[in-house]
Amino acid sequence: MTTSDLVGLRIKTVRRQRGLSQAQLAHPELSDSYVSLIESGKRTPTPAVLELLAQKLDCSLSYLVNGVTAEQMEDIELALGYARLAMENGEISEARTRFAELLANNNLTGLQSLRQDTELGLALASEACGDHVEAIAILNQLRQEDITSERRIEIAIALCRAYRDSERLTEAVQVGEEILGSAARPAWSDLLVELGATLLSAYLERGDLLRARQFAAELLNAADTLGTPRSTVAANWNAAYVASAAGHGDEALTFAERAMAVQAETGQPRNTARMRVALAQLHLRNRPGEAHIAREALRKAVAETSQTSVSTVDRARTMVELARAEIITGDIAEAAEHAADARALLPDSALALGAAANLLLGLAYTATGRLTEARHHVESVRDWLSPMPDTSRSASNWYATAQTMEQLGDEDRAVEAYQRALACAGL
Template sequence: MWVARISSSQGAAAVTTSDLVGLRIKTVRRQRGLSQAQLAHPELSDSYVSLIESGKRTPTPAVLELLANKLDCSLSYLINGVTAEQMEDIELALGYARLALENGEVAEARTRFAELLGNSNLAGLTSLRQEAEFGLALATEAAGDLTQAISILLKLREEELSPERAIEVAVALCRAYRESEQLSEAVEVGEQFLGGNARQPWNDLLVELAATLLMAYSERGDMLRARQFAAELLNAADALGTPRSIVAANWNASIIARVTGHTDEAVTFIERALAVQMEHGKPRNTARMRLQATRTRLRTGAQDPVSARETLRAAITEFEQTSTSTIDEATLYLELACAEYMSHDLDSAAEHASTSRSMLPAFGHVAGAEANLLLARIYGAVGRVEEGREYAAAVESWLSPLPDARRSASHWYATAETMEQLGDTDGAVGAYQRALACAGL
């Protein structure tokens, strides 16, 4: 089992390797035409400078600053091999990449982070390089390329990371595994951090990791564990009292309450999360939470379909202006299509269900199955039964690559019902059998 390698001190990164620092001091000293004695005196001994240059002594930050002044070079060059001007350029480029991601310009963000990582000057700047790699992973995930995002995150987590960065990587990896339907891997990532006696005290990031793990439990069909863990998470968030923890815990507890039939709780939790998010949160998560709140109200009967439809249509612009992922956008269009179907706006429902399906990875994703099922019902409702049957039959291509689990069972059952309504008796029997197999019956 993997255990995160976490650095005990970010300050320790100030002097990377003694060999490289010593080599840079020696190189600049020779360029300046100085002997070791001339560089050392009067503050240091020439033997001490010799030991530093050979990598046998690690200079303190104060000594490094002294040597940088005497050599007339930047401290950043001695530490990292990068001049102050180069460092400024790197930090500026990193800032632009972050801004692009936050503004939802996913393709641009991905390009900027990739270009940064191609800069050889970044190689010795461990913290900044790790930030660029993490940013690239998030941009790649937002673009819908979950396989590549997972690959980047797996490589990054093998490095020595700060405690905060290690948790951030775990959150993103757990989420990417979950979104790609690799639920066992998602659970393993979360439990490795949150299980055992060595776990850190609760903080915002750990609550967000726990919330991500909670949804993996739910999608894996472990509802008893999910219900228990949701209560634990709510208690932890209430004890912390921070906006981030309250939002994460209530948002995800709402989903668990809804799927387990506790509809009043579901609405209460999501309303609390949305209220706190709107006051304190970032635009990306605010957009996602509006979607979840509308979805919860619609599914529990707390909001009528026509009103939900208008709310979801307005959300499209909000999603386009933030760094919501392709999966998030596909979910929005699918939920909008459902509201349109329920309000008998069938042409718009068909259009948006098709849009949702086109944004998803090719097969192996439950949202694609849901979009196909909705299209089957829409075409059946307007009398185009044969086309409806084709969409229902195509659900198999989306579900078959997925592992047998409770979530797949419910979708196979819905497929069977839809096929039966469309008169495809043989197809319905096969889908019912798959539903039973996924349920372990």
């Protein structure tokens, strides 16, 4: 039914409940034929006529327009606000529960915009919890609806990211290119640059470095033209990863530090903490000889994440990277402690991080001669990695696992892990 049909049906239902004829409702301001057309959905009443009819029917205008009373609308908006607040505070499981409970509210059915807000919130909360299957299903359903152009881009960003993180890279690229590659692409905006940045990361994951470098330059030009903090951070940050993948370490850190400076000045503390962790990762990758600098940045990030509303997965990621830096700098006991803390925080769905945390524990225990414990953690890495699809990311994880197993003298399992690494690399 159309919106006009629903409004007409409500007017008709309340009129009958009040025991009024169409003529009685219409008199003296309106004609009974006009009321009949409204009730049949053949005419859309103006806001002034709707307000008049609400007064005559002694019901709320909100009910005629939306099918809910003003009190019910207030309850829905309050519940949505609480769900969003939980999400912003990093309480992702609670946020997911609140969004799901709100969607079960029958009063939300006729409120298209609020329902779409709630469904998008549930998709983002599910994604944050590691449930990419549910997030993708919800986002694809939303794409089929009548939505604004801005909402379409928001959904595309989340869907491209969810496909990318699920290693469904062809689909991730298709989602981004559907908007950015169309002849009717809108003018560059902050949202569109963010979509471009997400698409750029999918190109990188897919190994399409040439396309990534070309597109990174396009995004940087767009961000320079816009001159906004949001676009500057998104374009420079992803250009850093492209430069790093191309072997240009100094250029990568220049881009990343530029993004970090803008983020620290204008962004939310939670996102600043996340970016500090990622910057330290880049530092470790491109300047391993300066691991102590990355370690100090990560220690600062640990303090920041404890004071801001990041999720437990983000806190665990910080601990994993700090453990990695501690191993490189020789602080083995500290590395083991941080890796154990990370492992305790992680849900079962965080496969790559769970594998990394256990591998770092294996390395730390090997270095301190605790070989039995080391074997236990390294063997458990296989359980985390096995459900993951065969990708270049999985290949590097399997290769690191194989090397550690070889150090532990477990040659049979090392060979198996090397074979899995080769299979993931397509060899």
